[in-house]
Amino acid sequence: QDEFGDQMLGNCISQLPIGLQPSVAPSFDNNGLGGLGVWVPVWPLTNSYESGYCSSKKEFVYAAYTQPLDSHIECCLKWFSEQNSGFCISQVEDAFQPTSTPTKPGGGLNNAKFFPRFIGIGTPPATERYCDNDHNVLPDWQMENYDSMGFDTQEECCDAWFAELGSACTRRVPTFGTLPPAPASCGFYPKYSTSWETGTCVNDCDHPHNYETVSNLLFSDDEAGGIECCNSWFENNGLTRQQIGSARLSYCLEQLVAANPTFAISAPPTRAPVS
Numbered sequence: 001q002d003e004f005g006d007q008m009l010g011n012c013i014s015q016l017p018i019g020l021q022p023s024v025a026p027s028f029d030n031n032g033l034g035g036l037g038v039w040v041p042v043w044p045l046t047n048s049y050e051s052g053y054c055s056s057k058k059e060f061v062y063a064a065y066t067q068p069l070d071s072h073i074e075c076c077l078k079w080f081s082e083q084n085s086g087f088c089i090s091q092v093e094d095a096f097q098p099t100s101t102p103t104k105p106g107g108g109l110n111n112a113k114f115f116p117r118f119i120g121i122g123t124p125p126a127t128e129r130y131c132d133n134d135h136n137v138l139p140d141w142q143m144e145n146y147d148s149m150g151f152d153t154q155e156e157c158c159d160a161w162f163a164e165l166g167s168a169c170t171r172r173v174p175t176f177g178t179l180p181p182a183p184a185s186c187g188f189y190p191k192y193s194t195s196w197e198t199g200t201c202v203n204d205c206d207h208p209h210n211y212e213t214v215s216n217l218l219f220s221d222d223e224a225g226g227i228e229c230c231n232s233w234f235e236n237n238g239l240t241r242q243q244i245g246s247a248r249l250s251y252c253l254e255q256l257v258a259a260n261p262t263f264a265i266s267a268p269p270t271r272a273p274v275s
Contacts (some may be wrong), residue, residue: 036061038068039075046178049244052080053088073141081161082129086120092141112176114148114157115142129165131157134175154179159210187218188226190233197237200255201229223263 039054040061055061061068064196069075072092080088093181112133118128122137131154135143140189152156158169173179185206193199203221216232219225230252236244238251249257249265257265 003230032155036068038070039069039072040064040066041075041079049080050083052083053091054079081116081118082164083119086118089118113146113152114154114174115150116157117160130160130169130172131161132172132175133177159208163208163210166208167204187221188229189218192227196234198251199234199237200252201226201233203260211235223260223265226260227253227265230256 036056039056042060043052076088091159114131114133117130117132119126156168162169186202186203188203188208189201191200201252219229234252253265257263
């Protein structure tokens, strides 16, 4: 151990008689401290995101291709916050401990901040990912990060943590208070399906909040806006080379007409047909 304690493969120990070999795989303890004090993501041999976790063991930290993080929970939130299993966070010490007496505004006060909820975390444990303003169910580590994890509005929290959920997060009724009124109408925006070929433009108000600050992502809520969106993002999608220029509608424009029967859209040739 004095000479070969840092061996990654444990070749020296493997040469010991069976009776003298450790019963479990040895781990590096950083001179008895239990770890290096920094954390990195670890993917099992199955390369499964759902079973990924964070470790401070020397053999993982030294071999990591990512920058180590200072805390266990910070690592889990950065690398595995979308786990449906919540496995990484479940390994964090005290992750399931509720706050007995919140030290910050909560319990329905007007200025109570919104926090992300993760599957399997809290008391009672959350069963889905969302943002809420009930501080009484949060574990200590979230309340200890009140300023960095808390948001003034539900929309800000959802955009920061669960933007991919769209209105399933931003339009979820909070524990305290009510939802702001839904907008009467929203502009058209590009929405990808399984591929570009089946991409569409919709005006369902379910676009990520940051779309409003990025040019060429939101278009006017009328026929002209829908056409401009389709032609900007999905021009000729769903068409073969021979069909392009034949006055056939792209998949995006077809879906636009189907969802808005009052739109009278035609497809003039954009270029000469391909022979």
